[in-house]
């Protein structure tokens with residue numbers, strides 16, 4: 301059994317200091333893992349290192365990979381860099397935590413899977429939603445038959461930060477984020493979470509994609525994730541080739557059927573992942589905007605709401621919660637718990653229970669994305 305103390309012997313290096321890089325750094329520090337080096341583009345990196353109090357600021361990620369005081373590399377740069385950086389980090393003998401989606405297409409993700417298997421170091425994809433206590437509890441409830449036989453699952457991942465035609469981010473460009481946007485960016489979180497809970501893969505999809513803003517206005521200059529449009533900004537109009545909204549029908553390997561909605565133009569929904577699981581005994585549902593509450597639905601009796609870390613909630617998340625009930629654990633805590641699981645696995649020589657998403661899981665999600673794209677164009681069911 302690995303003690304948490306041994307985690308601090310591992311040292312991290314982080315590539316990318318935009319929105320999510322600092323979330324990684326904060327979670328690592330909460331675990332006592334030192335972050336010894338930071339990498340970003342030359343014009344950003346020193347200011348970021350000063351702000352985040354990291355000793356070494358590097359503007360070439362290959363230099364970070366050569367650093368002997370970096371054991372685990374966190375890749376939090378935009379999607380188009382994931383494959384190149386992952387393959388180079390594996391080649392350098394590092395353990396890797398790569399942000400989702402794993403890469404731009406299955407050619408790239410397959411190469412990462414192959415390299416990760418060959419190298420044998422730990423490779424994780426940052427599907428952090430798995431580590432909400434309610435998600436871990438739902439997984440337990442499905443596995444032990446508490447809900448009965450699962451009939452269907454339903455849910456959505458809705459956001460509004462790309463609601464306006466002037467909202468801009470690199471994700472809107474296929475060359476930066478990939479051909480699918482909303483589905484690859486947040487839809488894969490939902491699909492990974494549903495597969496994790498059900499213990500089953502998505503095998504077939506039927507999809508309809510909608511681009512509400514056919515053209516958008518791009519502010520001249522750089523814009524960060526979740527940044528708000530400002531007045532007095534000059535814009536250039538461009539055609540949008542990625543979807544704002546998706547409807548996806550799903551079939552899982554265990555026969556369960558699902559339907560998923562994904563939107564980045566849903567006014568008022570800031571970052572809302574919602575999952576409902578319908579079984580032959582009862583149903584259960586959860587939403588990330590109210591993360592402490594797990595709801596159970598009954599045909600005859602009264603429906604129930606269980607608060608995290610109480611006996612009514614169940615013990616499926618034991619070991620993945622640090623605070624008592626009423627002391628909310630949310631988005632940043634999922635990173636802490638995910639990294640604890642990854643770093644414990646590394647420290648234990650890969651013998652710990654792996655709950656994190658692997659390179660294979662990341663590859664599977666990108667394969668589902670490609671099937672969704674194909675289904676949208678051919679207007680039929682596509683096997684993954």
Ligand SMILES: NC(=O)c1ccc[n+]([C@@H]2O[C@H](COP(=O)([O-])OP(=O)(O)OC[C@H]3O[C@@H](n4cnc5c(N)ncnc54)[C@H](O)[C@@H]3O)[C@@H](O)[C@H]2O)c1
Nearest residue numbers: 316317318319320339340341376377378379399400401525
């Ligand atoms: N798991 C989650 O909940 C979650 C949330 C947000 C983003 N993400 C993922 O994290 C990644 C980054 O997203 P973000 O929202 O932080 O983007 P961002 O644009 O806010 O930050 C990206 C950073 O990478 C830097 N960068 C660009 N090219 C680089 C290079 N060649 N070398 C080093 N640094 C480089 C940029 O300068 C920027 O600081 C994406 O893959 C995204 O899908 C995951």
